[in-house]
Amino acid sequence: xxxxxxxxxxxxxxxxxxxxxLDPSTFAISxxxxxxxxxxxxxxxxxxxxxxxxxxxxxxxxxxxxxxTKCTVMQAVQVAMEYFRDCGCDPGKDWRNAxxxxxTTNGYLTKYINDPFQPATLELTxxxxxxFKHIAVELPFEIPFRSYPHVDIILCGVIDSYGTMDxxxxxxxxxxxxxxxxxxxFEKYRTSIQLMIYAWAMRHLGWVDYYPPALIDGIFxxxxxxxxxxxxxxxxxxxxxxxxxxxxxxxxxxxxxxxTLLEEDAPFLKNPTRxxxxxxxxxxxxxxxxxxxxxxxxxxxxxKQVIYDPKTFGTPNNQK
Ligand code: SF4
Numbered sequence: 001x002x003x004x005x006x007x008x009x010x011x012x013x014x015x016x017x018x019x020x021x022l023d024p025s026t027f028a029i030s031x032x033x034x035x036x037x038x039x040x041x042x043x044x045x046x047x048x049x050x051x052x053x054x055x056x057x058x059x060x061x062x063x064x065x066x067x068x069t070k071c072t073v074m075q076a077v078q079v080a081m082e083y084f085r086d087c088g089c090d091p092g093k094d095w096r097n098a099x100x101x102x103x104t105t106n107g108y109l110t111k112y113i114n115d116p117f118q119p120a121t122l123e124l125t126x127x128x129x130x131x132f133k134h135i136a137v138e139l140p141f142e143i144p145f146r147s148y149p150h151v152d153i154i155l156c157g158v159i160d161s162y163g164t165m166d167x168x169x170x171x172x173x174x175x176x177x178x179x180x181x182x183x184x185x186f187e188k189y190r191t192s193i194q195l196m197i198y199a200w201a202m203r204h205l206g207w208v209d210y211y212p213p214a215l216i217d218g219i220f221x222x223x224x225x226x227x228x229x230x231x232x233x234x235x236x237x238x239x240x241x242x243x244x245x246x247x248x249x250x251x252x253x254x255x256x257x258x259x260t261l262l263e264e265d266a267p268f269l270k271n272p273t274r275x276x277x278x279x280x281x282x283x284x285x286x287x288x289x290x291x292x293x294x295x296x297x298x299x300x301x302x303x304k305q306v307i308y309d310p311k312t313f314g315t316p317n318n319q320k
């Protein structure tokens with residue numbers, strides 16, 4: 001059978017199986033098959049990244065620098081500022097601008113300057129088989145997950161931090177939000193697919209022999225540069241074995257569906273209930289619903305194709 005039909009997908013190498021990398025956000029956020037095809041499989045992203053997304057990424061980068069290099073708060077804040085400046089996004093009149101980012105990053109890192117959460121030191125192996133020590137922040141993983149005649153699915157992601165708090169091995173995720181209902185915000189993570197996949201991955205990789213609990217570092221943003229955000233850490237979010245196992249069965253089922261669509265060259269269905277997102281409309285709105293080809297082409301010029309990889313996604317050197 002010819003595999004030529006896969007040629008529109010970024011990870012396709014002619015004559016070989018199609019490699020599909022799916023991260024937990026694929027399952028957690030998008031249940032629109034068409035969005036998954038356009039975004040994850042075809043790799044279409046906006047030419048200019050969203051400043052709201054980059055705002056959160058800048059804080060993540062600063063936090064990772066702070067923990068892994070033991071630099072000062074100001075040095076880590078500088079990392080966030082440089083990242084935000086270089087990302088090429090434009091906040092316009094939105095309050096999530098560089099000044100606001102500086103205040104938030106400084107506040108967050110200062111709060112955890114004597115953090116009771118201690119990141120682990122992992123012994124990892126590089127591509128040449130050499131062992132090296134790595135402070136457990138920004139930990140990427142890639143796990144071969146499902147294999148089909150013409151398609152392989154790799155489950156991948158990046159765990160913000162893995163370590164110990166109050167003697168309990170756990171992992172930590174940083175989330176920024178404009179929500180101010182703190183208990184409600186934390187509560188929704190008790191059923192988070194993303195966190196359960198992380199817990200499963202850590203056990204699968206042999207870092208722990210049980211599904212570890214999660215902690216959420218919540219950054220509750222305020223829409224005013226003169227008012228400081230609130231920083232609260234959740235309690236341990238525990239997952240029952242059966243909860244994780246059932247979730248992973250569901251993830252396997254989703255993978256089977258994706259592979260079936262690919263192998264049968266069947267259409268990925270649109271889901272109109274998912275077009276409105278937390279931060280506005282889906283980025284494929286104009287392409288999905290525009291029937292005039294010329295206009296669709298105009299909208300396509302706002303997008304570029306990059307190869308999906310959790311470690312390099314969005315960087316210029318992996319553009320197709
Ligand atoms: S615009 Fe709607 S239907 Fe189209 S990909 Fe986005 S969420 Fe799916």
